[in-house]
Amino acid sequence: MKGTKNIVKKELTRVFTDKKLVINLFVLPGVLIMVMYSIMGSLISKMETDIKTHIPTIYIQNAPEDLDYIIDAVDFEGNITYISSKDSTTHIKDGILKGDIDLLVIFDEGFIETIRSYKDVGDPIPEVRTYYNPSEDYSNAAKGNFTASVLHAYQQSLLAERLGNIEQLQVFYIDRDPEAGIIVDESKANGKFLSMLLPFLINIMLFQGAMGLGMDAITGEKERGTLASMLLSPIKRSEIVFGKLISLGILTSLSAVIYTVSVVVGIQRLADGAMGAMTNIQFTPVQIVQLFVMLIVLVYLYVSMVSIVAVYARTQKEAGTYVSPLYILVMLGCIMTMFSTGGVKELKYYAIPIYNGAIALQDLLVGELTMVKFGVTVGSLAIVAFLITTLITKAFNSERVMFNA
Amino acid sequence: MIQINELTKVYKLTKKQMMEKKTKKNMVKAVDKLSLTARPGEIYGLLGPNGAGKTTALRCIASLLKPTQGNIKVKGYDTVEDSQSVRKTIGFLTNEIKLDPQFSPRYMFGFFGRLHGLDERVIEERREELFDYFGIKDFQDKKIEELSSGMKQKASLAVSLVHNPEVIIFDEPTSGLDIITARNVTDYLKHLRDEGRTVIISTHIMTEAEKLCDRIGIIINGVLVLEGTLTEILDRTNTKDLEDAFFELYKIHNKEEE
Numbered sequence: 255m256k257g258t259k260n261i262v263k264k265e266l267t268r269v270f271t272d273k274k275l276v277i278n279l280f281v282l283p284g285v286l287i288m289v290m291y292s293i294m295g296s297l298i299s300k301m302e303t304d305i306k307t308h309i310p311t312i313y314i315q316n317a318p319e320d321l322d323y324i325i326d327a328v329d330f331e332g333n334i335t336y337i338s339s340k341d342s343t344t345h346i347k348d349g350i351l352k353g354d355i356d357l358l359v360i361f362d363e364g365f366i367e368t369i370r371s372y373k374d375v376g377d378p379i380p381e382v383r384t385y386y387n388p389s390e391d392y393s394n395a396a397k398g399n400f401t402a403s404v405l406h407a408y409q410q411s412l413l414a415e416r417l418g419n420i421e422q423l424q425v426f427y428i429d430r431d432p433e434a435g436i437i438v439d440e441s442k443a444n445g446k447f448l449s450m451l452l453p454f455l456i457n458i459m460l461f462q463g464a465m466g467l468g469m470d471a472i473t474g475e476k477e478r479g480t481l482a483s484m485l486l487s488p489i490k491r492s493e494i495v496f497g498k499l500i501s502l503g504i505l506t507s508l509s510a511v512i513y514t515v516s517v518v519v520g521i522q523r524l525a526d527g528a529m530g531a532m533t534n535i536q537f538t539p540v541q542i543v544q545l546f547v548m549l550i551v552l553v554y555l556y557v558s559m560v561s562i563v564a565v566y567a568r569t570q571k572e573a574g575t576y577v578s579p580l581y582i583l584v585m586l587g588c589i590m591t592m593f594s595t596g597g598v599k600e601l602k603y604y605a606i607p608i609y610n611g612a613i614a615l616q617d618l619l620v621g622e623l624t625m626v627k628f629g630v631t632v633g634s635l636a637i638v639a640f641l642i643t644t645l646i647t648k649a650f651n652s653e654r655v656m657f658n659a
Numbered sequence: 660m661i662q663i664n665e666l667t668k669v670y671k672l673t674k675k676q677m678m679e680k681k682t683k684k685n686m687v688k689a690v691d692k693l694s695l696t697a698r699p700g701e702i703y704g705l706l707g708p709n710g711a712g713k714t715t716a717l718r719c720i721a722s723l724l725k726p727t728q729g730n731i732k733v734k735g736y737d738t739v740e741d742s743q744s745v746r747k748t749i750g751f752l753t754n755e756i757k758l759d760p761q762f763s764p765r766y767m768f769g770f771f772g773r774l775h776g777l778d779e780r781v782i783e784e785r786r787e788e789l790f791d792y793f794g795i796k797d798f799q800d801k802k803i804e805e806l807s808s809g810m811k812q813k814a815s816l817a818v819s820l821v822h823n824p825e826v827i828i829f830d831e832p833t834s835g836l837d838i839i840t841a842r843n844v845t846d847y848l849k850h851l852r853d854e855g856r857t858v859i860i861s862t863h864i865m866t867e868a869e870k871l872c873d874r875i876g877i878i879i880n881g882v883l884v885l886e887g888t889l890t891e892i893l894d895r896t897n898t899k900d901l902e903d904a905f906f907e908l909y910k911i912h913n914k915e916e917e
């Protein structure tokens with residue numbers, strides 16, 4: 255296997271002495287992913303804080319006298335203009351449409367009198383109407399906050415006045431302390447979120463990495479006529495194949511690590527709160543070993559899948575066309591896991607190559623991957639990859655494939 | 660020693676290739692029952708027009724292609740049964756096989772030396788000798804993609820000789836080289852012959868065949884139509900120089916095909 259070692263060394267040298275290639279393969283995509291997610295993240299978080307700090311412009315028609323007092327009591331902030339029933343509301347509604355004004359609240363005329371004169375069922379009940387624009391974030395937030403804090407509080411206080419004792423109305427409480435009721439295993443909850451996203455990302459990134467590199471290292475060399483020079487050397491064809499696969503595997507793993515880290519860092523900035531939990535995730539040593547083995551086997555499979563296509567293709571363009579169905583297949587396998595509800599799956603599913611990689615990763619991240627399932631997954635992936643390797647070696651021995659002869 | 664015994668090589672064409680060549684046949688018989696022997700201490704020249712089957716025959720000798728029929732022995736090793744030993748024995752040079760453009764001649768020389776299982780010390784000695792002889796030292800550390808085609812040819816030549824092979828198979832070794840370098844190469848081939856190696860080359864340059872080759876085989880449409888020393892060929896064809904002889908043979912044998 256001395257030939258293999260030499261070939262791996264040469265392939266790695268080739269990539270790492272080529273500044274342009276290094277930048278294109280590793281640096282640029284990583285930076286791009288990070289920048290993209292970061293921009294998205296800062297835009298979203300800016301929007302959120304913006305909405306929080308924005309002071310809404312609100313018009314209130316026919317406001318009852320004590321409303322002012324309530325607004326103060328609940329600490330509601332807003333530029334409030336009070337108008338009477340004589341004032342027209344058309345220009346205010348226009349303002350809401352344009353986004354200059356956030357909310358219009360109209361109390362029925364004689365609102366408070368109607369309420370106070372209520373005696374029995376069938377007596378009139380007045381109405382408060384709110385006008386807002388749901389497609390404007392400010393307006394949406396203003397309507398939500400005003401209803402929840404001001405109107406709700408006002409209603410409670412009027413009810414208390416009518417009944418003397420508000421508790422007569424309260425048949426039961428629901429969750430007076432919502433926080434206290436949450437029972438959750440922290441790492442599992444974090445894992446659940448990760449388990450949806452990460453298997454997908456890891457799989458896609460691995461395959462993409464293998465694709466870019468494999469096309470160049472195999473089809474490209476065939477096109478350039480440099481592969482043939484290796485076929486002339488007195489080493490076994492299988493040594494050449496392993497040399498190619500191992501070097502591709504190393505490079506693919508590296509690019510996958512870079513891409514995945516970029517995505518994770520980027521996403522963390524995207525939704526700091528939700529993903530902040532990510533850092534709490536804890537793996538047991540067994541899980542780490544499982545993850546490592548899984549990734550190695552997945553890299554081996556994807557590299558061999560790409561390589562078999564790359565060997566048979568005559569040009570890189572042709573290779574690109576042939577490999578896309580495989581790419582879609584891998585995507586599909588992963589997407590299926592994103593929409594599955596998790597839960598325990600039967601053992602047989604762990605024997606389906608590609609799909610099993612995604613579900614096993616998912617299980618692993620929530621700490622539910624049993625040794626048996628792990629074994630079945632790794633075994634089936636490795637067998638498929640090995641079969642493909644055998645086919646690649648056959649192709650390297652075929653003059654038709656190697657020399658178009 | 661190279662012994663070719665009734666070698667026939669047929670290429671199967673894909674539909675696309677058939678369209679490109681505008682033929683209805685899905686086969687091309689590139690080499691047709693070719694038999695020849697090249698001995699140690701001689702330079703054998705395969706002379707033929709474009710498409711005659713020279714490259715195909717040499718690739719078969721180099722174990723890259725398998726004979727459709729017949730067999731080839733290099734130093735007694737069968738090119739199919741014992742291709743590994745054949746590859747150890749030969750140095751092969753052809754246009755279509757190139758060195759990785761992103762590496763320097765020095766790196767590629769070392770790389771193939773290691774694939775041949777040579778010691779670093781031996782590689783260094785060989786590099787010193789060959790790079791000096793072919794004048795590669797000036798650009799030995801430049802990337803191959805930055806070299807002129809003649810420089811590339813020199814580098815390929817040196818790399819093909821890294822393991823000091825006993826049998827040398829060169830497909831148009833002087834193509835793309837200026838006269839000075841071409842002379843350098845032919846001189847080196849003579850030197851190898853004088854050391855007792857077996858050398859077989861292909862060419863369509865008459866003067867090269869005349870001056871360099873000890874024996875010449877003329878190949879037309881895959882068939883070896885005549886073989887011998889220069890004087891033997893001139894005698895047989897009743898001509899004064901190789902060019903005349905070649906045209907004479909071409910007239911007869913190209914008609915036969917049609």
Ligand SMILES: Nc1ncnc2c1ncn2[C@@H]1O[C@H](COP(=O)(O)OP(=O)(O)OP(=O)(O)O)[C@@H](O)[C@H]1O
Pocket residue numbers: 657658659670671672676687688689707708709710711712713714715716863
């Ligand atoms: N890979 C291939 N597939 C199909 N046909 C081929 C292939 N390679 C060569 N041929 C055909 O085989 C015949 C012999 O080609 P070959 O390259 O051996 O000729 P040659 O003598 O080396 O010619 P030249 O002097 O132009 O290099 C030609 O008809 C050629 O078209």
Ligand SMILES: [Mg+2]
Pocket residue numbers: 713714715830
């Ligand atoms: Mg040729």
